Amino acid sequence: MPVTMHDVAARAGVSIKTVSNVVNGYAHIRPSTRDRVEKAIQELGYRVNVSARNLRTRRTDMITLAVPELSLPYFAELADSVIQAADAQGLTVLIEQTNASRERELDVLSGHRRHLTDGLVFSPLALGPDDLEHFDVDFPLVVLGERIFGAPADHVTMNNVAGAYAATEHLLSLGRRRIAVVGAHAGESVGSAALRLAGYEQALADAGIPLDPRLVGEAGLWHRSTGAETMGRMLDDGVEIDAVFALNDAMALGALHALHARRVDVPGDVAIMGFDDVDDVRYSVPTISSVSPGRPQIARTAVELLVERIGARPDEPQVPFRRVVPDSSVVGRESTGDVPPGGGERVVSVQPGGTETVEVVRRAAGN
Numbered sequence: 414m415p416v417t418m419h420d421v422a423a424r425a426g427v428s429i430k431t432v433s434n435v436v437n438g439y440a441h442i443r444p445s446t447r448d449r450v451e452k453a454i455q456e457l458g459y460r461v462n463v464s465a466r467n468l469r470t471r472r473t474d475m476i477t478l479a480v481p482e483l484s485l486p487y488f489a490e491l492a493d494s495v496i497q498a499a500d501a502q503g504l505t506v507l508i509e510q511t512n513a514s515r516e517r518e519l520d521v522l523s524g525h526r527r528h529l530t531d532g533l534v535f536s537p538l539a540l541g542p543d544d545l546e547h548f549d550v551d552f553p554l555v556v557l558g559e560r561i562f563g564a565p566a567d568h569v570t571m572n573n574v575a576g577a578y579a580a581t582e583h584l585l586s587l588g589r590r591r592i593a594v595v596g597a598h599a600g601e602s603v604g605s606a607a608l609r610l611a612g613y614e615q616a617l618a619d620a621g622i623p624l625d626p627r628l629v630g631e632a633g634l635w636h637r638s639t640g641a642e643t644m645g646r647m648l649d650d651g652v653e654i655d656a657v658f659a660l661n662d663a664m665a666l667g668a669l670h671a672l673h674a675r676r677v678d679v680p681g682d683v684a685i686m687g688f689d690d691v692d693d694v695r696y697s698v699p700t701i702s703s704v705s706p707g708r709p710q711i712a713r714t715a716v717e718l719l720v721e722r723i724g725a726r727p728d729e730p731q732v733p734f735r736r737v738v739p740d741s742s743v744v745g746r747e748s749t750g751d752v753p754p755g756g757g758e759r760v761v762s763v764q765p766g767g768t769e770t771v772e773v774v775r776r777a778a779g780n
Contacts, residue, residue, distance in 0.1 A: 425450045427450060480510060481538040518535075537560050558571075571738070575763050579612075595658070630647050
């Protein structure tokens with residue numbers, strides 16, 4: 414016969430209510446009593462009936478993470494970071510891939526499957542500023558990314574403009590003057606592409622360098638293939654460049670492929686800088702410099718904000734919605750000549766007005 418809560422109570426010499434309070438993490442229990450109950454649980458091998466507890470508390474101990482595309486390294490690594498952060502909170506993560514489809518993103522917000530989880534961490538890509546009304550939902554929600562600002566939800570975003578400014582400023586500090594951008598979206602006024610392009614343009618303006626439209630390479634979805642296509646097109650058209658700022662790392666890898674295919678020396682002839690600091694750029698040849706937007710902090714903060722909303726009591730005043738921008742940094746590697754081959758990486762923290770001249774050099778293993 415399975416061990417019951419009655420059995421645990423009898424073994425520990427306490428009431429069933431006390432056992433329930435211990436199992437459910439009630440804080441106001443004497444340590445000696447808690448120890449007796451936990452010892453009885455261990456000795457008897459008692460297992461909590463999770464389904465019954467969830468029905469009683471209306472909690473599932475699961476959260477949803479909705480992202481556009483897991484094949485993109487950034488979102489795959491973000492999902493991993495969210496899973497780790499959720500695990501630390503005793504939560505399981507259900508992942509939904511929206512494929513940047515407006516219909517699927519609206520479905521995520523509709524709440525049709527929200528009974529399966531306690532809250533949602535959502536990174537929209539198809540929805541925009543005109544869709545704020547859809548974010549007024551009756552379940553805990555944390556928004557990620559740069560498509561939606563001002564939604565009635567907590568928001569964790571990136572330091573996009575400052576990060577792109579710092580990346581461009583860094584390339585300028587290395588003597589590069591013909592800096593191509595890979596990944597612009599024509600006519601976009603919101604979103605990562607618009608914000609990162611704005612940071613690039615501001616850095617050029619502050620350095621007294623006119624913007625050359627031929628150096629702004631457009632791309633659709635931010636994949637390796639579009640980075641290679643955009644870079645190849647610019648090179649084949651004879652556009653003179655001495656550096657590349659790819660608006661994400663997948664396109665930086667594609668641009669590097671296009672440069673290698675045309676036997677352009679990196680970083681001798683052309684330096685490369687990406688954005689997102691995904692794991693792949695540490696293993697390319699040469700290793701690729703990138704802007705690190707603080708992905709682990711983004712994931713951890715999003716989960717913590719969501720957990721706070723999930724645990725909020727309806728009879729208490731609601732905490733105002735918050736927008737959090739994690740710390741970011743420029744990580745210099747071989748593709749910009751910051752370190753010699755096999756030399757590791759050089760890290761400079763990003764500040765809203767540019768970079769802070771405090772750097773840390775991390776050597777590669779064995780150096």
